[in-house]
Amino acid sequence: MRGLVYTRYELLRAFRNRRFFFFSIGFPLLFYFVIASPNRGVHDFDRSGISLPLYYMVGLTAFGTMVAMISTGTRIASERQIGWTRQLRITPLSTRAYFRAKLLAAYMMSGLTIVLLGLAGSSLGVSLPAGHWLAMVGLILVALLPFAALGIMLGHLINVDSIGPATGGGASLLAFLGGTWFPLGSHGFLFELGRLLPSYWLVQAAHTGLTGHGWPVRGWVVIAVWSVVLSAGALYAFRRDTKRAG
C-alpha cells in the first residue's frame, strides 16, 4: 500500500513536467503529422501494401515509446545533481520501490504515446483490427523493458551535463539500426546487426499492428537477454552511485 502512494506521486511528477511531455510525446506526434499528413493519400507505401499513415504510425510508436523509456535517465540525472538521490538514501525507500516507481512512470509515458499516436493515426484515416492493435501494444510493452533499464542505467552513470546527448544520441542510433526510419531489408550487415538489437524487435513489435504476426523465438530471446543484461547494468550503476555503509 505504502509503495503505491510513492509511485502515484512519481507518476504525477512525470505527468506535470511539460517540457518533458513535449519532447517525449509531443515530438513524435508532431513528427507524425509532418510526415503523414501530406501523404495521407499514399495507400501503398513503398509497395508494401500498407498506407503511409499506418506505416509511420507504428514506426513512430516504436520510436516515441523508446524515447519515453530512455528519457527516464534525464530525470534521474537531474535528481542526482540536486542531491535528491542522496536524500533518498537516508529514507527506508527500498531499491525495489525506487525502481518500480521509475519503471511505472516510464511506462505511463509510453502508454500515452501509444494512445496519442493511435488517435493521430485514426484522425488520418488509419484503422487497425482490434486484435492486431492489442497484440501490437502487448508486444511493444514487453519490448520496452530493455529500454527502461537502459534509461535508469544511463541516469545513474552520466551527469546531467551530458545526459541529453547520451540519451538523444543513443535513442537515435538505436532507432536507426533498428529500422525505425526505413526497412532494413532481409540480408546484409545492417540487417544482421539490427536483429541483435532490442530496437529492431521493438520495431517488429510495432509492425505486429500491420501484419498480426508476433515475434519468432529469436525476438523473445534477444529482448530477454537485453532485459537481463541492462537490468543488471542498471542495478550496478544504481549501487555504485548510492554505495553506502552497513
Place this chain on the structure above:
Amino acid sequence: MQRPGTLSAASANRRYAGRVASTYPTVDGAGIRLDGLSKSFRSPEGPVHAVREIDVSIERGETVALLGPNGAGKSTTIDMLLGLQPPDSGGVSLFGRTPRQAVDGGLVGAMLQTGSLIQYLSVRELLTMMASVYPAPLGVDEVLEQTGLEAIARRRTQKLSGGETQRVRFALAIVSNPDLLVLDEPTVAMDVESRHEFWKSMRSFAARGKTVVFATHYLEEADQNADRVVLMAHGRIVADGSPTEIKGRVGSRTIRATLPDADLGELSGLPGVANADRHGEAALLSCADSDQAIRALLERFPAARDIEITGAGLEDAFLALTADPDSDAPDAAVAL
C-alpha cells in the same frame, strides 16, 4: 550571554534519563555511539585525514552541536553517522543498530548540507509522498503547522524561495517522526529571521524527547540550541561539554587593558575571566562573561586604562584549542 533556558549537558541527561527508561525498550548502550571513527581522503597533496579516531557517546534526548570551522571534519562525521560513507576504521551504532538498519527502520531524519527539492509537486504533495515510505510518520498537517509551512502548502516546490526550501527540507527530515534528527549546517542559506524561526522549530521537535545532532560553525547557534557542544578541529574532538563550559574554554570575548602592575594570577581569578595573558604593559583577558569580568576588573583595578573589549574570532579560538604542535602539522593545515 547565558540564556536562562539553556540547559547544561548534565541536567539534560538527568532530565531525560527517567523518560528514556520508561518510554523506550532499548538495546543496551542504546544511544548514539561513534567508536574510534576515522576517515581519510586522497588528495593531490597526499592523504587528508578528515576524521581521526573520534569517540562520541550521545544519550537519548540530548541535543548536541558539532561545532567547528570549515574542514574540521563535521560533515564527514555526519556522513558516517548516517551511513552515507563507510568509515576507514571504527564503528557507528544508532540505538544499538547499524546506520543502515536505523535508517531502514525509519528512526533517522536528516537535513544534509546541500540539496534541493524535486520539482512538479506541491509542498504538501512532496511531504505526503515522502511520509509514505516510513513506518510511522507524523501527520502531514502537523508537520506543516510545526514548520510554519501551512501558508505555502499548495505551492509547487520549484516556486519556493531559498529560505522556504530549507524549511521544507527540515519538514522532510522530521516527517518520519525520527528518534534521531541530524542537521548538517542547516541555517547556512538563511537570513536572520529565518534562522530564528528555524531553531524555534528545531527546539520544539527536540522537546518531544528526540535526540538531535547538528553541525554548525557558529558558536552562537551551538550555545543557544544545544545541551552539549562537541568542538571539532582538524578531524579531532578538542572539547566536549556544556555550552557554558565550551565558552569558558574558548573565551567568547577578550578584554585588553593597559595595566602594568597587575598580577596575572589575580587577573585570571576575576569572575568571568577564563584566561589571562600579558603583552608588555597590556593585560589580555579571555572572558567567558565579559560583562561580569569588566565590572570586576574596574572594581579591583581602577587604574586600568585604554580598555578594549573585542569578540574573539571562533577561528582564533579553534586555533588556540588545537595549538599544541602536532607531529603531522602539514596534514592539519590541509584539513583546515
